[in-house]
Amino acid sequence: MNGTRAWLVWGVGVFAYLVAITQRTSFGVAGLAATDRFSATASALSAFTVIQLIVYAGLQIPVGVMVDRFGPRIMIATGAALMAVGQLQLAAAESVPAGVVGRIFVGAGDAMTFIAVIRLIPLWFPSRRVPVLTQLTGQLGQVGQLISIVPFAFVLHHGGWSQAFVGLAALGLLACVLAAALLRNAPPGAPAATTKRSFRETGTDLGTAWRQPGTRLGLWSHFATQFSGTVFVLTWGYPFLVSGEGLTPATASVLLSLFVVVGIICGPFLGSWVGRHPLRRSTMVLAVTIAITAVWLAVLLPSGPAPLWLLVLLVLVLAIGGPASMIAFDFARTFNPSHRIGTATGIVNVGGFFAALVTMYMVGLILDLLNGAGVFSGGLYSLDAFRVAFSFQFIVLGIGIAGVVASRGKVRRAMAERGERVPPLRVALADNRRRRSQFRSEQRQERQERQERRN
Ligand SMILES: N[C@@H](Cc1c[nH]cn1)C(=O)NCC(=O)O
Numbered sequence: 130m131n132g133t134r135a136w137l138v139w140g141v142g143v144f145a146y147l148v149a150i151t152q153r154t155s156f157g158v159a160g161l162a163a164t165d166r167f168s169a170t171a172s173a174l175s176a177f178t179v180i181q182l183i184v185y186a187g188l189q190i191p192v193g194v195m196v197d198r199f200g201p202r203i204m205i206a207t208g209a210a211l212m213a214v215g216q217l218q219l220a221a222a223e224s225v226p227a228g229v230v231g232r233i234f235v236g237a238g239d240a241m242t243f244i245a246v247i248r249l250i251p252l253w254f255p256s257r258r259v260p261v262l263t264q265l266t267g268q269l270g271q272v273g274q275l276i277s278i279v280p281f282a283f284v285l286h287h288g289g290w291s292q293a294f295v296g297l298a299a300l301g302l303l304a305c306v307l308a309a310a311l312l313r314n315a316p317p318g319a320p321a322a323t324t325k326r327s328f329r330e331t332g333t334d335l336g337t338a339w340r341q342p343g344t345r346l347g348l349w350s351h352f353a354t355q356f357s358g359t360v361f362v363l364t365w366g367y368p369f370l371v372s373g374e375g376l377t378p379a380t381a382s383v384l385l386s387l388f389v390v391v392g393i394i395c396g397p398f399l400g401s402w403v404g405r406h407p408l409r410r411s412t413m414v415l416a417v418t419i420a421i422t423a424v425w426l427a428v429l430l431p432s433g434p435a436p437l438w439l440l441v442l443l444v445l446v447l448a449i450g451g452p453a454s455m456i457a458f459d460f461a462r463t464f465n466p467s468h469r470i471g472t473a474t475g476i477v478n479v480g481g482f483f484a485a486l487v488t489m490y491m492v493g494l495i496l497d498l499l500n501g502a503g504v505f506s507g508g509l510y511s512l513d514a515f516r517v518a519f520s521f522q523f524i525v526l527g528i529g530i531a532g533v534v535a536s537r538g539k540v541r542r543a544m545a546e547r548g549e550r551v552p553p554l555r556v557a558l559a560d561n562r563r564r565r566s567q568f569r570s571e572q573r574q575e576r577q578e579r580q581e582r583r584n
Contacts, residue, residue, distance in 0.1 A: 134316065135253040139262065141311045142246040143269050145205045148304040149242040150273025151281065152212045152235050155297055156181070157363060158282045159290075166290055167225050175493070176225070177232045178363065179486070184236030186482040192241050193475020194331055197468055200314035200323040201245035201252075206305050208241030213301030220294035238301070243270070244474045247458055251470070252315045257404060260459055264400030267455045268392040274362075275389060278382075324468040338473040342539035343464020347457040347477035349536050350414040353529025355454035355481030357421050357522055358447040360488045362388055369519070372510035374434045384444045391448035399452045403459055408551050410456050411537045415530065417453040420446050422526045429516045454481055464540075484525050492518045 156163070156177050163174055196204050215234025222228040250262050285293035314323065326334060338344050360366075362385060370381035403410055424446045428435045435443075457480065461473035495518035496509055505513040541551055552560070 134313075138249060138253050138312055139266075141307050142201070142205065142249050143266050145209055145304045145308050146242055146246045146266060146270035147273040147276075148209065148300050149212065149239045150270050151276040152216060152273075152297055152301060153181070153185075153239050154274045154277040154363075155216075155281055155294075156232065158277045159285055159293070162285055162290055163228070166223070167228060169225050173225050175364075177229060179489070180229055181232040181236035181239075182363075182482060182486050182489075184233050185240045186479055186486060188237060188240035189244070189475040189478045189482070190335070190472070191475070193244055193472040193478075194335060195241075196245050196248050196471030196475070197324060197334070198326060198331070201248045201471075202308060202312040202314050204241045204245035205312060206308040208238040208245070209301045209305035209308060211235075211238030211241070213238075213298040213305060216294045216298040216301060220291045220298065243267075244471060244478060246270075247474065248471050249312070249314075251462060251467070252319070259462065260404040261397055261400035263458055263462075264396040264403075264452055264455050268389075268396035268452060271389045271392050271451065275386065278386070334469055334472055338465055338469050338476060341464050341473070342536055342543055343460050344473045344476055346411060346533065346536040346540050347460030347464075347473070348480040349529060349532030350411065350460060350480070351454050351457035351477050352480035352484045353418040353526065353533055354414055354421070354450045354457070356484035356488055356525060356529075357425070358388065358450040359481060359485040360492065360522075361385075361444075361447055363485070364489045365492050365515075365519075368510045369515050370440065372508075373512040373515040374440060375512075376437075376440070380437075384440065387441075387444050388448040388451065391445055392451045395449055396452040396455070399456070403456055407459075407463070409554070409557070410459060411533055411540075412554060414453060414456055414533055417446075417449055418526060418530055418533070421450055422523065422530075425519065425522060425526075429519055432513070432516075434512060457481075484529065488522060488525055491521045495521060 160174060163169065163177070167173070192204065212235050215231045215236075215238060217231075218234060219228055219231030222231055247263050247266055250266065251259050254262055281293055281297065284296055315321065361369075366385060367381055370376045370384060371378055376384070399413070402413070406413075424439075424443050428439055428443050457477045458474055461477045462470050465473040496514050499505060499514045499517060500509040505511045507513065544551065
């Protein structure tokens with residue numbers, strides 16, 4: 130494998146994903162400017178984000194199939210081009226429908242990027258490197274959010290709407306050109322990364338990927354770990370922290386930026402842990418999901434504002450959900466043959482975004498209903514209203530945990546039929562401790578022997 134070339138391909142892939150995250154998150158930063166430009170109500174504005182995410186989630190499976198059929202390069206380049214077209218449309222739009230069309234293009238291009246980028250990794254790198262590089266790709270991509278928050282917001286407020294969105298279109302075009310020029314689907318001489326399948330065979334592949342219990346374990350893992358953080362960052366976190374908990378906008382922004390930092394720090398650790406303990410991946414997923422449930426209970430159960438340290442802890446735990454959700458793609462990769470990984474990854478990636486969309490909608494609906502019925506004084510975004518509305522997440526978390534446990538059971542039964550047994554966690558931990566202490570005593574003995582020889 131050509132090392133420099135592999136790193137170049139990975140670098141271009143990460144850049145394309147980072148640009149996709151910038152395009153995805155840019156509208157959140159432009160909320161106030163959009164209200165002025167389109168003279169739109171709050172619910173019309175939320176349609177921009179919701180429709181974009183519906184397009185993104187709806188395209189995951191077809192895009193996964195296309196990644197297997199056409200390879201990552203063309204998908205990444207086409208995705209970047211679509212996002213550039215979408216942002217140009219938004220730069221020119223002066224009505225809500227025209228703006229929504231722009232966001233549909235952005236959602237479609239965004240949908241093509243991540244699955245294709247992580248498909249490149251096992252094609253270019255040895256398998257021992259794949260978990261850490263997959264994690265790093267996911268986390269470095271999130272830096273795109275910071276580009277939306279700082280330079281994009283600066284151009285928007287000082288240069289104006291059209292300049293800011295034309296700038297994003299230029300970034301998309303740059304990603305498209307780099308992908309077309311520098312990406313290759315596989316190293317020279319390696320087996321082809323694409324498979325020509327008939328329509329019928331594609332349908333069969335899709336069914337086979339879905340029936341594979343490991344794919345469903347991936348879907349539920351993504352569902353359980355990712356949605357709460359996504360809802361917090363993309364929609365309800367900021368109003369909850371500022372209007373509900375009474376933090377200043379500056380403190381709330383710092384807390385939201387922590388998501389990116391925590392992901393970058395924790396991602397590589399989680400990736401290397403997954404590489405070393407492949408039989409404990411679902412245990413890690415469950416541990417993170419239970420931690421998310423526990424921290425939300427701690428924040429929502431007591432009446433009155435939560436102390437700042439608890440809100441920081443909430444953000445840290447929700448942020449760890451990001452790297453933990455990347456374990457889901459490891460299930461897709463390791464339980465499916467190479468020609469079905471794109472399809473399986475597409476299925477897995479629906480989980481977290483579907484759960485996030487339902488939760489975003491339900492939290493909004495519950496807030497509206499409580500406000501309409503005048504249940505709490507303090508208005509739409511009062512802390513008590515948020516405490517009730519955010520409790521909807523416990524239903525989704527419960528469904529996620531049940532899904533992970535049930536699909537893990539199926540995976541383990543299938544493994545047992547092949548003669549592979551997963552030892553209980555207690556036994557595995559004891560075994561680990563025994564091996565570590567044996568390793569340490571061997572090292573001690575070796576040092577002693579060396580010392581004796583020197584004397
Ligand atoms: N799990 C996310 C990526 C992530 C990593 N840290 C925080 N988020 C994911 O599913 N990504 C898919 C995408 O298109 O972004």
